[in-house]
Amino acid sequence: MNVASKIFRLLLVSPWLLLAFLIIPVLVVLSVTLHVQLPLVGPDLMLVNNIGLMLLVACRLLRYLAGMRKSVRYGAACCKPEQGVMLAVPIAEAEAQLSAAGFVCDSDGGYAEKKERGYLGTTLMYAGLLVLLAVGIRDNLQQFSGALLDGMGPATNLNREESYRHISKGPLASIPSSLPKMQITRQYLPDGDYPMGATELSLISMEGVPRKLFLKPREPVSVGAYDLSMAKLVFEPQIVIKAAASGATVFDSIVKLDPLVQKRGQFSFYGLFQGALVGGGVYYQPEKSTLMVVISRGDNKTVADMTFQVDQQVEQGDYILSCAKMGQWSEIHVVRKRHKGLLIFGGAAALIGLLLRVAIRPQRVWLEVADEGCMVRAVGKSPFRD
Numbered sequence: 001m002n003v004a005s006k007i008f009r010l011l012l013v014s015p016w017l018l019l020a021f022l023i024i025p026v027l028v029v030l031s032v033t034l035h036v037q038l039p040l041v042g043p044d045l046m047l048v049n050n051i052g053l054m055l056l057v058a059c060r061l062l063r064y065l066a067g068m069r070k071s072v073r074y075g076a077a078c079c080k081p082e083q084g085v086m087l088a089v090p091i092a093e094a095e096a097q098l099s100a101a102g103f104v105c106d107s108d109g110g111y112a113e114k115k116e117r118g119y120l121g122t123t124l125m126y127a128g129l130l131v132l133l134a135v136g137i138r139d140n141l142q143q144f145s146g147a148l149l150d151g152m153g154p155a156t157n158l159n160r161e162e163s164y165r166h167i168s169k170g171p172l173a174s175i176p177s178s179l180p181k182m183q184i185t186r187q188y189l190p191d192g193d194y195p196m197g198a199t200e201l202s203l204i205s206m207e208g209v210p211r212k213l214f215l216k217p218r219e220p221v222s223v224g225a226y227d228l229s230m231a232k233l234v235f236e237p238q239i240v241i242k243a244a245a246s247g248a249t250v251f252d253s254i255v256k257l258d259p260l261v262q263k264r265g266q267f268s269f270y271g272l273f274q275g276a277l278v279g280g281g282v283y284y285q286p287e288k289s290t291l292m293v294v295i296s297r298g299d300n301k302t303v304a305d306m307t308f309q310v311d312q313q314v315e316q317g318d319y320i321l322s323c324a325k326m327g328q329w330s331e332i333h334v335v336r337k338r339h340k341g342l343l344i345f346g347g348a349a350a351l352i353g354l355l356l357r358v359a360i361r362p363q364r365v366w367l368e369v370a371d372e373g374c375m376v377r378a379v380g381k382s383p384f385r386d
Contacts, residue, residue: 076111121356128349149329
């Protein structure tokens with residue numbers, strides 16, 4: 001086999017080259033799982049890897065599509081076995097037996113193959129992979145995901161970047177321009193009916209027409225090209241801690257409180273804080289507006305209880321605590337929809353094609369003139385009987 005044939009087989013036939021494109025995804029998964037930043041491994045390299053794989057799959061699909069109408073699809077140049085068996089008949093008689101068995105010989109003679117549906121399976125596999133990769137790459141390039149904390153009050157413009165606390169978007173993505181304004185009208189605390197809380201809101205179109213929505217965690221609602229969902233309720237008290245002896249402020253900042261997976265006593269929300277001098281955590285019971293602040297400094301801990309809007313300040317141990325204000329927010333996520341239907345279709349087509357290819361193997365025969373008759377090299381089930 002010459003160099004050109006080896007390169008042709010590597011690019012358009014060999015499965016090993018396809019497997020090489022799994023290296024980058026595996027490295028990305030390992031870097032996330034092991035929390036190790038590997039050199040150059042990241043979203044950009046993943047995108048380049050997927051585009052390269054898509055181009056390779058497209059080339060292979062074109063090759064297989066071009067061969068669909070041909071009588072000889074694989075050709076004699078590719079995948080010829082090294083080993084063969086001697087057949088004690090002239091090559092012309094062997095070719096006649098092949099034709100009778102449904103094989104088609106090429107124009108040069110000495111090679112024949114039988115049409116089988118496994119070729120269609122390979123074509124279908126590459127077509128499905130191309131759809132899967134093309135749609136997935138397009139979705140990643142146009143990906144938009146934004147998270148914002150919003151509470152009851154004026155309407156929020158979802159088409160402004162300033163409305164979001166966190167934004168993740170692909171290279172070709174932009175801030176939404178077609179979303180309505182959002183106004184939260186009611187927030188439901190976690191209870192028996194809504195274990196993770198809920199949010200009632202209105203989407204106000206440019207014409208001023210409201211659309212009522214009721215959001216619960218893990219239940220996104222479709223709004224045009226985007227999905228709107230509630231992640232959780234969040235409380236943000238402003239905790240001020242002063243030294244009792246001197247009155248100096250040792251901590252003054254907003255602490256974000258997220259829902260606890262399991263309540264700690266009566267408290268259902270918790271958040272950590274860390275200042276220059278002290279750190280600790282804040283527990284909160286929204287039903288009674290009760291706060292429990294745990295202050296840590298070295299090995300010493302101080303626990304103080306206070307009720308928001310009732311206790312102006314509380315003195316406990318070496319500290320004086322107060323909570324001047326508290327935000328009650330719904331964490332809302334805005335995510336551009338992915339083309340899940342096309343992705344499922346592409347994946348299913350690729351899987352069906354692969355199974356068809358595995359179940360139905362190619363039947364190919366090479367014949368060479370020999371002194372005792374002819375040498376037969378075959379891939380798949382041989383049409384000749386011993």
